[in-house]
Amino acid sequence: MCAGDLENRIKEQQLDLFSDRTSCHRWWPNQLRLLLSSLAYTLLEAIRRLALSGTGLAHAQCNCIRLKLLKIGAVVLRNTRRVRLLLSSSYPYQEIFLKVAARLSTG
Numbered sequence: 001m002c003a004g005d006l007e008n009r010i011k012e013q014q015l016d017l018f019s020d021r022t023s024c025h026r027w028w029p030n031q032l033r034l035l036l037s038s039l040a041y042t043l044l045e046a047i048r049r050l051a052l053s054g055t056g057l058a059h060a061q062c063n064c065i066r067l068k069l070l071k072i073g074a075v076v077l078r079n080t081r082r083v084r085l086l087l088s089s090s091y092p093y094q095e096i097f098l099k100v101a102a103r104l105s106t107g
Contacts (some may be wrong), residue, residue: 051103055096068093
């Protein structure tokens with residue numbers, strides 16, 4: 001990763017993961033928001049590196065990954081042994097979603 005990419009990643013965290021919203025007058029809530037934003041960025045970077053390699057979203061920005069893979073509608077069925085997600089048959093990224101889920105569950 002070159003220096004230009006690092007500047008872009010910092011902007012990505014500020015804009016896409018809301019780390020720039022530190023409008024509270026107290027210190028602790030702002031620190032918690034920054035911590036959660038950093039954790040979210042680390043998680044999305046790991047998903048990008050481990051589960052999205054070789055897919056169309058391998059070099060996608062956090063906002064794109066969030067909108068296409070995480071902010072989706074699904075029916076959640078849960079019983080004592082497993083959790084099932086029922087995705088819409090018209091969900092355009094279903095194949096990538098299933099590939100990512102399989103890669104993350106075996107790792």
